[in-house]
Amino acid sequence: MIDLRSDTVTQPTEAMLDAMQSATFGDDSRDGDATVMKLEALAAEKTGKEAGAFMPSGTMSNLVAMLAHGGRGGEVLVEEGSHTLNAELGGISGVAGLFYRGIPGDRGAMDLDLLREAVRPTTRNQMGTALIWMENTHNRAGGAVLPLTHMQAVCGLARENSVPVHLDGARIFNAAAALGTTAKNVAQYADSISFCVSKGLSAPVGSVLCGGAKFIERARAFRRMVGGNMRQAGPLAAAGIVALENMVERLPEDHRTAKRLAQGLHTIDASIVDPETVETNLVRASVRASGLKAADWSAEMKQRGVLVSPCATWDLRFVTHRHIGDAEVDHAISAFAETWKQFGTTDKHR
Ligand SMILES: Cc1ncc(COP(=O)(O)O)c(C=O)c1O
Known part of the structure; x- marks a missing residue:
């Protein structure tokens, strides 16, 4: 996981x-x-x-x-x-x-x-x-x-x-x-x-x-x-x-992985997150445009080996840390992209 x-x-x-x-x-x-x-x-x-x-x-x-x-x-x-x-x-x-x-x-x-x-x-x-x-x-x-x-x-x-x-x-x-x-x-x-x-x-x-x-x-x-x-x-x-x-000196590495994650999510759909707003190790991602609520997203992502917190009805929170490197970020982006593909983008939710 x-x-x-x-x-x-x-x-x-x-x-x-x-x-x-x-x-x-x-x-x-x-x-x-x-x-x-x-x-x-x-x-x-x-x-x-x-x-x-x-x-x-x-x-x-x-x-x-x-x-x-x-x-x-x-x-x-x-x-x-x-x-x-x-x-x-x-x-x-x-x-x-x-x-x-x-x-x-x-x-x-x-x-x-x-x-x-x-x-x-x-x-x-x-x-x-x-x-x-x-x-x-x-x-x-x-x-x-x-x-x-x-x-x-x-x-x-x-x-x-x-x-x-x-x-x-x-x-x-x-x-x-x-x-x-x-x-x-x-x-x-x-x-x-x-x-x-x-x-x-x-x-x-x-x-x-x-x-x-x-x-x-x-x-x-x-x-x-x-x-x-x-x-x-x-x-x-x-x-x-x-x-x-x-452990203080390595924190910029978490900021870098968070940015990479945000950039990957942004490529899936621009409405998810603006990478420019990601300054540290937290990424708040909106799943509203998918039509699937954050709690259901979290369950879907878990099926794909990624744990992520719903932090509002339509928002997920991803937090990067010492155990998350580029490989984990890329896996999370793929899992997200698959889920997005499965539930589609319905314009009515935008
Ligand atoms: C800004 C902020 N303040 C306080 C806390 C509370 O810390 P703790 O979980 O150790 O009680 C948190 C926890 O995430 C936090 O993000």
């Missing part, structure tokens, strides 16, 4: 398995664990922040960031297609006790005029803005990269209004690679950042929340509250260290 459902399917490397075997087993919530502390320090250094806290998942890092920034009450301004609003099961209000306002955006970048209008103080009649949120790369926007000028403008607006900024940087290293810069340079426009080692970087589990030292201390307490205390997490952190040290 060629698994293009997500980059989370990546298996740990040999170097990770070796590092996991020789990791320490201190208790992260008592005296601390040396390997976890090393990962947290490395993550903080890479993102240009004072400190980091290791978390079991990106979802928990984001939730803890909301809790640690927000207090209870107040509004989070966030692009309306963001992962946190669409795929994190309402933790933002259900657990963090915050309101949110989805700001319309273009390729994941919030409309700056609408954002400016939405920022507001707390008065006797309204809860003010508690947090401004960005996501880079942007999952639902097909791995789109927020330009640094946009991030700078959002950050400037937030600073003018004394509102903190969080960056959901689950794939920050993909964003940095696409921008030709460092993660630190991207993260400078946020007070806190969460990123995952479990995605294209191939570690089995984990995310790190980074920010100011005081913020991270507060975040540790909230992590405990939501059940994320890590105990003997040394082996997981060891894999995370290898992820950060060895």
